[in-house]
Amino acid sequence: MAEITKRSEDYSRWYQDVIQAAELADNSPVRGCMVIRPNGYAIWENIQRTLDDKFKELGHVNAYFPLLIPKSFLAREAEHVEGFAKECAIVTHHRLKQVTVDGKTTVIPDPDSKLEEEYIIRPTSETVIWDQYRKWIQSYRDLPILINQWANVMRWEMRTRMFLRTTEFLWQEGHTAHATAEEGRAETLQMLEVYRWFAEDILAMPVITGTKTANERFAGAVETFSIEAMMQDNKALQAATSHDLGQNFAKAFDVTYQDAEGKVEHVWATSWGMSTRIIGALIMTHSDDNGLVLPPRIAHTKAVIVPIWKNDEEMAAVCEAADKLAAELWPVVGKVHVDKRDKMRPGWKYAEWERKGVPVRLELGPRDLAAGQVMMAARHDRAKNPVPFADLATALPAELERIQQDLFAIACKRRDDATYIIDSWDDFVKLYEGEGGFAQCHWCGDGDCEEAVQEKTRVTIRNIPFVRDGSRGECVHCGKPSIGRVLFAQSY
Amino acid sequence: MAEITKRSEDYSRWYQDVIQAAELADNSPVRGCMVIRPNGYAIWENIQRTLDDKFKELGHVNAYFPLLIPKSFLAREAEHVEGFAKECAIVTHHRLKQVTVDGKTTVIPDPDSKLEEEYIIRPTSETVIWDQYRKWIQSYRDLPILINQWANVMRWEMRTRMFLRTTEFLWQEGHTAHATAEEGRAETLQMLEVYRWFAEDILAMPVITGTKTANERFAGAVETFSIEAMMQDNKALQAATSHDLGQNFAKAFDVTYQDAEGKVEHVWATSWGMSTRIIGALIMTHSDDNGLVLPPRIAHTKAVIVPIWKNDEEMAAVCEAADKLAAELWPVVGKVHVDKRDKMRPGWKYAEWERKGVPVRLELGPRDLAAGQVMMAARHDRAKNPVPFADLATALPAELERIQQDLFAIACKRRDDATYIIDSWDDFVKLYEGEGGFAQCHWCGDGDCEEAVQEKTRVTIRNIPFVRDGSRGECVHCGKPSIGRVLFAQSY
Numbered sequence A, B: 001m002a003e004i005t006k007r008s009e010d011y012s013r014w015y016q017d018v019i020q021a022a023e024l025a026d027n028s029p030v031r032g033c034m035v036i037r038p039n040g041y042a043i044w045e046n047i048q049r050t051l052d053d054k055f056k057e058l059g060h061v062n063a064y065f066p067l068l069i070p071k072s073f074l075a076r077e078a079e080h081v082e083g084f085a086k087e088c089a090i091v092t093h094h095r096l097k098q099v100t101v102d103g104k105t106t107v108i109p110d111p112d113s114k115l116e117e118e119y120i121i122r123p124t125s126e127t128v129i130w131d132q133y134r135k136w137i138q139s140y141r142d143l144p145i146l147i148n149q150w151a152n153v154m155r156w157e158m159r160t161r162m163f164l165r166t167t168e169f170l171w172q173e174g175h176t177a178h179a180t181a182e183e184g185r186a187e188t189l190q191m192l193e194v195y196r197w198f199a200e201d202i203l204a205m206p207v208i209t210g211t212k213t214a215n216e217r218f219a220g221a222v223e224t225f226s227i228e229a230m231m232q233d234n235k236a237l238q239a240a241t242s243h244d245l246g247q248n249f250a251k252a253f254d255v256t257y258q259d260a261e262g263k264v265e266h267v268w269a270t271s272w273g274m275s276t277r278i279i280g281a282l283i284m285t286h287s288d289d290n291g292l293v294l295p296p297r298i299a300h301t302k303a304v305i306v307p308i309w310k311n312d313e314e315m316a317a318v319c320e321a322a323d324k325l326a327a328e329l330w331p332v333v334g335k336v337h338v339d340k341r342d343k344m345r346p347g348w349k350y351a352e353w354e355r356k357g358v359p360v361r362l363e364l365g366p367r368d369l370a371a372g373q374v375m376m377a378a379r380h381d382r383a384k385n386p387v388p389f390a391d392l393a394t395a396l397p398a399e400l401e402r403i404q405q406d407l408f409a410i411a412c413k414r415r416d417d418a419t420y421i422i423d424s425w426d427d428f429v430k431l432y433e434g435e436g437g438f439a440q441c442h443w444c445g446d447g448d449c450e451e452a453v454q455e456k457t458r459v460t461i462r463n464i465p466f467v468r469d470g471s472r473g474e475c476v477h478c479g480k481p482s483i484g485r486v487l488f489a490q491s492y
Helices: A011-019 A037-059 A076-087 A125-137 A181-204 A248-252 A277-286 A312-333 A348-355 A364-370 A389-417 A425-433 A448-459 B012-019 B038-057 B071-076 B078-088 B126-136 B180-203 B249-254 B278-284 B312-333 B348-355 B366-371 B387-417 B425-433 B446-455
Strands: A026-027 A034-036 A067-071 A090-091 A096-101 A104-110 A114-121 A147-154 A166-180 A205-210 A221-229 A238-248 A254-258 A264-266 A266-276 A303-307 A337-338 A360-364 A373-378 A384-388 A420-423 A438-442 A458-466 A485-491 B024-026 B034-036 B067-069 B088-091 B096-101 B103-109 B114-121 B145-154 B168-178 B207-211 B223-230 B236-246 B256-258 B264-266 B268-275 B303-307 B337-339 B360-364 B373-378 B386-387 B419-421 B438-442 B460-465 B487-491
Touching: A011 A277, A011 A348, A026 B126, A034 A037, A037 A147, A037 A166, A037 A181, A037 A277, A037 A364, A067 B268, A076 B096, A090 A420, A096 B078, A104 B071, A125 A147, A125 A166, A125 A248, A125 B024, A147 B145, A166 A181, A181 A205, A181 A221, A181 A238, A181 A266, A221 A389, A221 A458, A221 A485, A238 A248, A238 A277, A264 B145, A266 A277, A277 A389, A277 B114, A303 A312, A303 A420, A303 A425, A312 A360, A312 A364, A312 A389, A348 A360, A360 A389, A364 A373, A373 A389, A373 B446, A384 A389, A384 B460, A389 A420, A389 B168, A389 B373, A420 B088, A425 A438, B012 B278, B034 B038, B038 B168, B038 B278, B067 B071, B067 B207, B071 B078, B071 B114, B071 B126, B088 B268, B126 B145, B126 B249, B126 B268, B168 B180, B180 B207, B180 B223, B180 B264, B180 B268, B223 B387, B236 B249, B236 B278, B249 B268, B268 B278, B278 B387, B303 B312, B303 B348, B312 B337, B312 B360, B312 B366, B312 B387, B348 B360, B360 B366, B360 B387, B373 B387, B387 B419, B425 B438, B425 B446, B446 B460
Parallel strands: A303 A337, A303 A360, A420 A438, B303 B337, B303 B360, B419 B438
Antiparallel strands: A026 A034, A067 A114, A090 A114, A090 B088, A096 A104, A147 A166, A166 A266, A205 A221, A205 A458, A221 A238, A238 A266, A254 A264, A360 A373, A373 A384, A438 A485, A458 A485, B024 B034, B067 B114, B088 B114, B096 B103, B145 B168, B168 B268, B207 B223, B207 B460, B223 B236, B236 B268, B256 B264, B360 B373, B373 B386, B438 B487, B460 B487
């Protein structure tokens, strides 16, 4: 069994170890790309199902657009090409050719298959989607269009880290079209609220909702909003973004509609996305030195029953009882796994399920069976109690709910404990030379000043929180007037 | 409203028209790639959910492997590179550069970002997956591995047709690893049976299960099995394949395991897939000159209620009743849509929902409301009956079931009517110069003879059916001895 490095010893190594111990992902031979293993993908499937249901409840439908984007499309929106040209995979040929070099057969791109116009693998799909929307939108009757896509995208990152930053990643990208600026803005904020709900209520991950500064806006957006979470090393992680694109893409791709009065106008757009990056955030929010910790609402397996025996007769009896319990609990809480592996000590099994983050363990030995009970143990705080079989159908969901709430409360407290109101540049520098955290500081609103802060300290403005101290003050860096505090942090 | 060309007039145009009229897909600016529109993607989502549930029921789990495959990987399995090198998208650079040519700014692949080893976009994932399995498999305890992946893949096709053959397509690809040849073969056949069940029971599409000839085997397989369906133009369509890969990929990627006795052996492999191509098959199996026809079990919307009114008062009453009915029917049959669009004639709405393939239409006018009934009309045979409100919760599911069975029966009859036992080459040629269809013929077993048939008539052996006339005879083409009949057809 691989050892897990302690958080306090080497945080980044700990993160890698948790991923490996829980078998969530693996390195691949493709630069910057990872393999998402079944345990990791099961989390993504739960994320997909929960978000997808919510999107549909709000009237969205799914569609699928091409992986490849004609090179020239990217150039249509000036800021967009600036933002993505430097990190995109480019397809230039469509055929391999076998050749013999120094007596060795190998394959090369067939020069005769060179493309007239190169394609890039989508880093995001605004361009190819808005090119299509031009065909689909003529009149106000065609609006709104509320489309979401589940897809893989690719951004050629130089420094990668599993889940958090990978060259290829999976995500959903919503792309909506509206008749008015107000409708577009309302959609943008509605989807940000969906992400807040999902992060806090499902992932038990507290987040700060707010507006990105102009420097940090999505390439092509009028306004970008984000949810920002805090990891256990006091760094911030942007967990999702929602963009008000105004008429930028409609103008770049010439998408207009005729309103009820016959007036022709450009369409208003939004886009919003959450990616497999959120799994990295989930790992870093709750896990501990024993491995992965998962909030029950996102855990694939809600509980594991570990039957304990010394001989074949006991084995038959406890396994039968365990199977019966698992079958009874399934309709109540979801998947309950029975670990019947032979020739493996219970302690070894406990440690394995702890590493894998199953929220609750139910131990069932011959004496428990005789007493008609199981020992119920919570993964995150090791609380352990005997529960009679008859009570399990109420006690287990209650325990899962307690764990869900507790994980959220712990994460909130950790975040709040590492959040500071800072008014002097010395204190600011000291904070980020030390433990780090969220700093609520006054800022002048100048992008150059923001950049100077980043150059000096690697600290950025995460967002301008919707809920903030709006009193006037002086910029923590340059001293110029400020109309309210913003959220600073070092970030992933 | 776009006209739909009659099948009898121009079959291939009819197919395109049905797709457009039902808004299933659209052309894209990317060569050979299509956009799957919400109505088409909803069918794919139902396919995914149904297959995925079945895969999991049989013990499979999902995972995700990289989109890109190092060029050299493809070359490891000799037949594999032969099969896929000629049609793959090749990534050669990872950055675009803005340049000014003749005073015009454009983007080109940055020469400084040329990759040392090129990547290809996966045409299928055996190579990248088996490279990973080498890391995951040491002992017999690690087996079997039963992994499935939902993904996009790319094969650079020269002649494309929506859904049936596109450069990029969506699919699932199962990749399993086993300790013995027998287990591998059993898995291959089990998954073929899953596909047969899915095609016949869910899509109402009769198929012939069988073994592919050596010429038609998957590149790298020991044996390929397929399900073959017949379209309305009497052409065959391969609806899914399941491959017994033997130890070919394990040997190419050096994947071995130690058995319980300590002996080291190469692992046995299977792979199996179904793609968005099946949506093309679905369209061509059931649709008619009025548009799309969908079997109820795969339809996203099971029924549409069309309220009919002449004034505001009537409108309020029928719409309220329609909403109530839809809400009551939802838990019984699934989604029931109420079409409340104003200023649109009911006849227009009927035609639109027919084009979109909703299996049942419920008409509800003021007189129906007064009588406490709806008119229930089936999409495929236009059977129309009044049904009292109180009976709808039993009558609608019964009607959906009748439609499902009827569509299957119609498709079976059409297939059987166009299936012939043919023993002379003249009759064979005559059949394929005319209407075409399935021909059950004797074949000598020689690949060269098979190729000669194809060159002369564009007819191929679809498969060697599991259930077939196994009597001896003479090859329909060369007259040499044959040990049983095989299935010939022209195909998509």
